[in-house]
Amino acid sequence: MQTGPQIGEREREILTAIVETFIATGEPVGSRTLARANREGLSPATIRNVMADLSDAGLLEQPHTSAGRVPTTEAYRYYVEQLTGKARLSDEDENIIQGSLHGIADVQEFMERTSHVLSLISHNVGVAVAIGGPKNALEHVYFSRLGDQKVLAVLVTRSGLVRDRVLRLDLPQSELDAAARFINENFRGWTMEALRTELARLLEQERSEYDRLMVSVEQLYRQGALAGDDTAQVVYVEGAANLVAGEQDRQRLQELLKTLEEKQKMVDLLGAYLDAKQEAVRVVIGLDQALPSMRNFVLIGAPARVGGEVMGSLAVIGPTRMDYQHAITTVSYIARLFDKVLNESE
CATH class of the missing domain: 1.10.10.10 (Winged helix-like DNA-binding domain superfamily/Winged helix DNA-binding domain)
Incomplete structure (x- = not known):
């Protein structure tokens, strides 16, 4: 700074x-x-x-x-510099956070609740972005024949997320078991995006060398057995109503609410100001470099890590007239708690 x-x-x-x-x-x-x-x-x-x-x-x-x-x-920038390292979270806020986030083992559920807690405590907008990574990598797949032209595909990620879907396929259970065994033995621990990319490459390269196993794997793959949105950044935004009460400029309010509704803009905003390598909470006053409509707004955010791996980011967004001490301590505490809770859930 x-x-x-x-x-x-x-x-x-x-x-x-x-x-x-x-x-x-x-x-x-x-x-x-x-x-x-x-x-x-x-x-x-x-x-x-x-x-x-x-x-x-x-x-x-x-x-x-x-x-x-x-x-x-x-x-405001000078004031925030004086706060750095001195602010402490109150016992009341710590209890609210602990009560809201205790026992969560899934990254996306943690992020969804985080946006709510950030908004609740800061009285501003809480934003949390969950991204793909090792915690959303493949743990295992399972295929089960349900009947003629029906196969149940179950995909479990390392974060504990379970996805299942019914595919229109007619394969015997023995071939489904062999396909699941092939995927689990060769791709456990891979992110889903990397898995799908490599599998598509293998299927294309070895087209002339198919055996029955690869035919089954291809049919399951083409039918979406390994599909998912895990590589997308999932954005949770809560607390826009907190800004409505304090914003007198109707046009600026409309622009702001529109920005908050466009999830990709929120991803870009956090990406523009939060560095995955940063260790401490970052306070950015004046966001016009990324979004001109947010010139008089502040972002207080931090990466969310499990171990050394960045799994997303969290932030409070509000007007320059905000309670910085409250917001900084809340973001800092939840970022540390994210690492602790998700590591314990392994």
Whole structure:
């Protein structure tokens, strides 16, 4: 994170008070309001002088001549830098998170609940993206003949996800068992995308050398026995209603809601700002580089890992006037919990 403006201790305390007061009230902050809460007993006149210096430094702006000051984007960035490493999750929030996510063994279910919990605690939008990876790799397949022209295909992934579908095929059980054995022995642990790619290559290359086994495997493959959406990024978004209450600009609200509905844009947004190699929570203030309509919004996010493997990402998205401490600690805690819970479920 870039180093913020170099300001003194008094300026830092007053800027922090302005940011936190504005986050809480949404109203421009005046010197009299700050003087009443100031621990050093500074007069309104002294505080006005400090606020003028902060304005000159680009950290405060005045929306109206007679109004108090509000933080600039640079002020929020500076404020977040001061929070780094100091914020702690409350016991109440920790209990909410633990109660919502305890006992989950499936990546996608964890992510779905995560978007809800992030929204609930931050009062903003919670976003979680689950991607394919080793946890969604093949554990085993099983084929069972149900009758004439009917075969049940059951596919189990390492995350514990079970998919089954009925195929229109007429193969004896002995050939179905042989096909399942071939796939399980050769492709257990492969991601589904890699499995399908390799199987298609084998079927094409060895077309002239088919034996009965490969004929059966091809028929099962062509009928979709190994199909699935596991390589797609599954996106969970919750809490758009939290933004409706605080957004006065109707046109900007419509643009924002449209963005949240377009799941691929949310994937692109998280992909633009979250690095799979990062260890800590990242706070991005001003998202216009990826989406111009989100210039005055903030993303607080982190990768979701199991061991060293990235399985997705999670984030809170909201206006610049948000409770950063709450959001940062929540994202950080859930990212760590993701690794712990999913590792224990193995």
